[in-house]
Amino acid sequence: MSIQYFLPQRLSSWCIRKLTRIRTVWFKNLFIRVFSKLYAINWAESKYRSPDDFKTFNEFFTRQLESGARPVAESPLVSPADGKIAACGQLENTRFVKAKGHDFTVESLIADPELAKDFSDGSFATVYLSPADYHRVHMPVKGKLLRTIHVPGKLYSVSLKTAAQIPTLFAENERYVCVFETEYGKMILILVGAINVSSIATVWGGDVTPPYGRVIDYQIYDRDIELDKGAEMGRFNMGSTAIVLLEKNDSVVLNDLLKEGTAIKMGETLYKFCNLETESL
Incomplete structure (x- = not known):
C-alpha cells in the first residue's frame, strides 16, 4: 500500500x-x-x-521565460507544458487503457457523463511536471473556452512512481477541467492538483478557489474567452500534471515519438497531421 x-x-x-x-x-x-x-x-x-x-x-x-525560449511548433497541437509524458494513447470507448495511473474512464475524470460521450474513442496525453520544470501551462491549440468543471478530491503526489502505485490517481485528485472548442473538435485541458500544489491559477480567473466540501463546481462561459495556440492559460503554484483530451479526429494523430517517460517541452509537437501531404500544408 x-x-x-x-x-x-x-x-x-x-x-x-x-x-x-x-x-x-x-x-x-x-x-x-x-x-x-x-x-x-x-x-x-x-x-x-x-x-x-x-x-x-x-x-x-512560476517564473516567466525569456521571449523565444519555447518556440511553438507548426504541428496541429503542441505540448501544454514542460515535463515528461506520463501516458498517452487512444481511448477505448471512454476508458483509458494501457496507461499507469489511468485505470478509470473519462466520465470519472471530468465528472460529466454526457460530455464524456463526445470523447469516445478519442485520444489523450498526460504531462507530468517535476519541481525542476517550467510551471506555466499553455494552449496546445487555439481554442474558445466553453466551460470549466472544478472537481474536489485528494491531493496525492502525481509523480510517475505514485501513478504506478495508485491506478485511479488522476480520477481521485482535485482537478480543474477546462473545455475548449477548437478547429479539431472539443479539447479538454485538465490541471490536476497534488500534494504541496498550493493553488492553481488561470489567466481568465486568477487563483482557482477549491469547491466547498465535495460539491463539484460547474461553470459555463458565455463571454468570449479565446486563447491562441501557445498562449499561457494557467499555472501551477508548485508542481503537478496537465492532461490533454481530444475528440476522435481523422485529421490528426498523437506524435508517435512520444512514449511513457519521454521528456517534452512546452510548444513541442504533441499531435501531428495524419499524413505527410497534409502536414506540409
Missing part, C-alpha cells in the same frame, strides 16, 4: 503555500538559491535571473 494514503495532504499543502509566499528577503533568496542548485535550474532561459528579482519563492517557481 502506498504511503500516499497516510500523508496529511491538506496540512502539508497549507504549510507549503505559506512557506513559498514568505517575503523576508534573506529567507526567500536562500530558498531560491538552494532550490536552484538542487534542481539545476537553467537561469539563462528565465526573463529574470536573480533571486532579488522575485518577491517570493512562488514568484520564482
